[in-house]
């Protein structure tokens with residue numbers, strides 16, 4: 001046991017794991033927390049004992065802001081279950097793996113290409129572009145429309161979400177979580193609550209306008225589907241209502257943006273600095289697509305090397321290193337330890353994604369981590385960037401489709417090179433709820449064959 005007065009960094013957790021083993025506890029403020037490291041412990045909690053480990057802690061800043069509503073911070077129970085099932089079904093019906101979702105993504109990819117073409121022959125920081133593109137794909141699912149990259153309403157919404165994220169992963173959120181006595185004081189974390197109210201207002205407006213333009217039974221997007229669901233179930237004891245809808249919309253928007261765009265940035269950084277990997281991907285893409293003008297998600301089965309590169313990018317991106325914190329929903333046990341009901345649990349996904357013994361090359365970017373001796377794509381059990389069990393990321397299907405279609409299209413059309421004037425590349429990350437590469441410049445060259 002040790003005493004922490006702030007959220008531990010990945011380096012601190014690594015040191016503690018070396019000293020205390022794969023399962024240890026520490027205090028965050030006065031709250032006891034159990035940290036799980038390595039595939040065995042994480043899998044036992046999240047998969048084998050999934051019902052016992054699928055709660056969410058309350059009284060963190062982020063759970064207070066979201067009032068435990070929506071999906072991400074909703075505790076294990078009927079509202080979480082109903083909304084999770086609704087969101088998964090709706091995303092699937094909008095074509096995860098089918099054409100219509102692919103069309104939405106491919107439309108966005110064409111806008112990314114236009115932006116990159118404007119920068120061909122020079123270099124640019126891709127952070128903003130990838131962020132807007134990932135947001136836009138979620139917008140198209142939720143609101144039924146995408147926004148131009150210079151639309152002021154869209155840009156304001158994005159910047160408010162960025163402001164909120166900055167506070168949520170910063171020192172004031174930590175103080176809020178650690179010292180409950182501070183919560184009533186007018187300190188900077190109050191701003192996060194105001195920003196969230198503004199974002200809610202935006203979502204509420206979209207719901208109101210959908211109510212006046214919808215045709216019941218003919219959904220155009222996720223909001224229409226939700227309104228149909230309310231009509232169908234009626235008021236009697238249902239967990240579906242306008243308030244929950246707004247929290248769900250924001251959850252999908254927030255969860256689906258940084259995660260995907262940070263993964264793209266990580267992939268690009270490694271591809272620029274490993275030209276042989278980029279060229280091998282390019283050749284495989286050309287061979288499979290031949291004269292076709294665009295890729296489909298099902299093309300992945302014919303592209304083992306590209307698949308391996310994308311999975312390796314996700315492993316190295318390590319985008320949500322400590323998952324979203326869990327909580328035990330009853331008294332339980334794990335790896336021989338007794339855990340009382342209500343214990344906060346941190347699944348250290350990062351420790352699994354780099355665990356010695358699980359990977360051929362745990363610390364380096366190498367697509368061979370996902371290839372067998374015959375060059376076929378294989379996914380090791382320790383590939384858990386989306387977590388596992390009943391809380392596994394509900395946007396996994398969407399994220400995988402996005403990453404594949406975006407990266408395949410871009411690698412076919414452009415060559416990406418490290419701009420030498422930038423000096424040596426920096427692979428270090430900014431640690432947070434969603435971990436990201438430090439800003440860098442992407443050298444863009446248009447391929448002559450296109």
Ligand code: HEM
Pocket residue numbers: 071072073084251252253255256257259260263319320323324325385386387388390391392393394395396398399
């Ligand atoms: C590369 C992209 C992504 C990564 C690495 C990622 C990763 C994760 C992780 C680690 C969790 C926590 C799971 C747990 O609590 O054990 C999570 C939850 C979640 N993700 Fe994602 N995610 C990604 C993209 C998306 C997208 C595109 C969406 C939106 C459609 C999304 C929506 C959600 C939601 C709603 C949850 C909460 C699920 C629940 O509590 O039941 N994610 N994600």
